Amino acid sequence: MSATDPHQALHRTIEAVWRIESARVIAGLTRLTRDVGLAEDLAQEALVAALEKWPQSGVPDNPAAWLTATAKRRAIDLFRRNAVAARKHEQLARELEVLEQTSPDLDSTLDNRIGDDLLRLVFIACHPILPTESRAALTLRLLGGLTTDEIARAFLTPEPTIAQRIVRAKRTLADKHIPFEVPRGAEIGARLASVLEVIYLIFNEGYSATAGDDLMRPSLCEDALRLGRILAELTPTEPEVHGLVALMEIQASRTRARVTPTGEPVLLFDQNRTQWDQLLIHRGLTAIERAHKINTTFIKISRGPYLLQAEIAACHARARTPSETDWPRIVLLYTELAQLTPSPVIELNRAVAVSMAHGPQASLTLVDALASEPSLARYHLLPSVRADLLYKLGRHPEARTEFERAAALTRNTRERNLLLTRAASCETDPTNR
Amino acid sequence: MRFMVIIKASKESEEGAPPDPQLLLDMGKFNEELIKAGVVLAMDGLHPSSKGARVKFSGKSRTVVDGPFTEAKELIAGFWLWQVKSLDEAIEWVKRSPFSSLAGESEIEIRQVFEMEDFAPVLSEEQIQHKVDARAELVGQEKK
Numbered sequence: 001m002s003a004t005d006p007h008q009a010l011h012r013t014i015e016a017v018w019r020i021e022s023a024r025v026i027a028g029l030t031r032l033t034r035d036v037g038l039a040e041d042l043a044q045e046a047l048v049a050a051l052e053k054w055p056q057s058g059v060p061d062n063p064a065a066w067l068t069a070t071a072k073r074r075a076i077d078l079f080r081r082n083a084v085a086a087r088k089h090e091q092l093a094r095e096l097e098v099l100e101q102t103s104p105d106l107d108s109t110l111d112n113r114i115g116d117d118l119l120r121l122v123f124i125a126c127h128p129i130l131p132t133e134s135r136a137a138l139t140l141r142l143l144g145g146l147t148t149d150e151i152a153r154a155f156l157t158p159e160p161t162i163a164q165r166i167v168r169a170k171r172t173l174a175d176k177h178i179p180f181e182v183p184r185g186a187e188i189g190a191r192l193a194s195v196l197e198v199i200y201l202i203f204n205e206g207y208s209a210t211a212g213d214d215l216m217r218p219s220l221c222e223d224a225l226r227l228g229r230i231l232a233e234l235t236p237t238e239p240e241v242h243g244l245v246a247l248m249e250i251q252a253s254r255t256r257a258r259v260t261p262t263g264e265p266v267l268l269f270d271q272n273r274t275q276w277d278q279l280l281i282h283r284g285l286t287a288i289e290r291a292h293k294i295n296t297t298f299i300k301i302s303r304g305p306y307l308l309q310a311e312i313a314a315c316h317a318r319a320r321t322p323s324e325t326d327w328p329r330i331v332l333l334y335t336e337l338a339q340l341t342p343s344p345v346i347e348l349n350r351a352v353a354v355s356m357a358h359g360p361q362a363s364l365t366l367v368d369a370l371a372s373e374p375s376l377a378r379y380h381l382l383p384s385v386r387a388d389l390l391y392k393l394g395r396h397p398e399a400r401t402e403f404e405r406a407a408a409l410t411r412n413t414r415e416r417n418l419l420l421t422r423a424a425s426c427e428t429d430p431t432n433r
Numbered sequence: 434m435r436f437m438v439i440i441k442a443s444k445e446s447e448e449g450a451p452p453d454p455q456l457l458l459d460m461g462k463f464n465e466e467l468i469k470a471g472v473v474l475a476m477d478g479l480h481p482s483s484k485g486a487r488v489k490f491s492g493k494s495r496t497v498v499d500g501p502f503t504e505a506k507e508l509i510a511g512f513w514l515w516q517v518k519s520l521d522e523a524i525e526w527v528k529r530s531p532f533s534s535l536a537g538e539s540e541i542e543i544r545q546v547f548e549m550e551d552f553a554p555v556l557s558e559e560q561i562q563h564k565v566d567a568r569a570e571l572v573g574q575e576k577k
Contacts, residue, residue: 016521020470115469156564222516229471279475279514 019145021064027117037170042071119234120180126195134169135198144223154220196244239291243307249284250313253277269322281317308337327357344373360392380409400426435546436515436523442508449481459531478511
């Protein structure tokens with residue numbers, strides 16, 4: 001580390017402290033104020049105070065306690081000065097004063113309470129009343145500790161757009177009086193699905209961008225993985241949470257192999273598997289095991305969509321070469337997944353697995369059944385898969401037509417060239433040699 | 434970013450002495466905190482060097498030297514692999530570790546792990562701004 005300006009060094013230290021502690025501080029303040037927007041503002045003011053005071057006083061031994069106490073004092077001042085809502089705020093101010101005097105050393109109860117508060121914060125930031133992109137921005141802000149600028153850069157979106165999304169999201173939560181609580185009973189399934197959706201969206205924003213036209217943004221994958229791992233510890237008995245973590249760990253394991261040094265995408269079957277991160281694969285397989293144990297303990301018969309997708313990814317991860325892939329198992333997994341969340345894309349993926357397990361003819365029957373699917377009408381992978389099957393069956397003229405159709409549908413130049421090359425490699429007429 | 438966080442050995446760890454029970458408890462809690470924060474990728478403790486060996490290379494020759502090795506301070510007793518945003522974050526976490534409660538001295542070393550970004554192209558500031566503008570334009574077009 002270079003011998004830098006000590007002020008800069010302290011600034012970086014404070015940033016690091018913020019990243020470690022901010023979510024808990026905000027969660028605790030939200031419990032006190034019942035307003036997540038206000039809580040975040042107070043936390044930010046405490047951060048500003050830290051940036052002013054700590055260069056002289058040094059970083060305190062318990063930075064989280066310092067930030068929380070500072071924020072609470074600001075809240076009390078704020079409520080006192082706000083004469084309009086005096087009565088309600090006066091009550092709150094008094095409650096806060098009492099709390100300020102109680103000792104913060106109730107370690108184990110505090111731990112549980114912090115965990116509970118964090119979980120509540122997760123659920124409120126990912127509330128389904130907010131549009132998905134707002135949930136993502138708010139989650140990264142409140143739980144990921146990212147600045148608005150960092151979020152904007154990560155999503156390749158202008159900063160004011162992200163700032164607005166966050167402001168509107170907080171306002172919606174306040175206006176609709178969304179409670180700060182962990183959902184219970186019948187509600188929890190859907191609410192948890194909403195959380196997982198947000199985390200996976202963040203992951204995909206970083207992951208899908210790593211192959212194709214955009215160059216890598218692995219930091220988003222890291223943020224998503226970290227959020228997933230945190231959630232897994234907050235809700236350890238939820239198999240779908242471990243399923244999502246497993247899926248992300250295994251997908252992230254391929255990052256190094258998915259792109260050439262010049263930034264071109266490499267298909268799964270062409271990837272150099274020695275570049276797959278075995279540590280992440282191991283973590284993914286462990287997370288799958290964890291989900292299975294829960295399912296066994298609680299005698300849950302069916303697996304959820306994230307766990308199933310993780311299992312499919314695990315099949316690839318376990319194969320040292322493409323030829324060692326357990327394709328029949330993948331077919332079964334896709335079949336189960338299709339029953340849970342039917343979709344033409346899943347059917348297409350299943351057809352690909354069927355072709356590997358049972359040959360091109362069986363697969364072509366399935367693919368032909370998808371020909372009239374309106375949602376696949378402009379999906380280049382449908383003619384691309386069909387073309388490949390026709391080629392394997394020796395029906396080259398038809399294959400060529402399909403490759404060309406696929407090439408016309410894809411927006412990715414490299415992929416288009418690949419498809420046109422394959423079209424050219426088809427013999428025009430087998431009888432005309 | 435990934436960091437290897439290395440616990441240096443000590444005379445006690447090299448002697449294979451059982452660790453202080455309070456330290457064990459505190460370490461357990463610390464590890465739990467790290468896991469709950471989602472930063473741990475891996476962690477392991479190492480047996481004393483008496484159970485290990487070294488292989489020395491000189492030209493074509495290979496010499497095997499059995500442990501134990503001297504200079505406990507230069508040896509490793511255990512390690513973590515963490516995923517954090519910066520060296521500063523790793524340092525802040527290490528400061529929270531329970532080693533400070535030990536009598537005597539101990540040392541933890543933090544080293545950054547090589548990753549793909551170190552080898553592969555990353556977006557420059559200009560490229561990022563270009564992509565932000567391009568995306569905004571695309572969104573504008575799609576809305577038409």
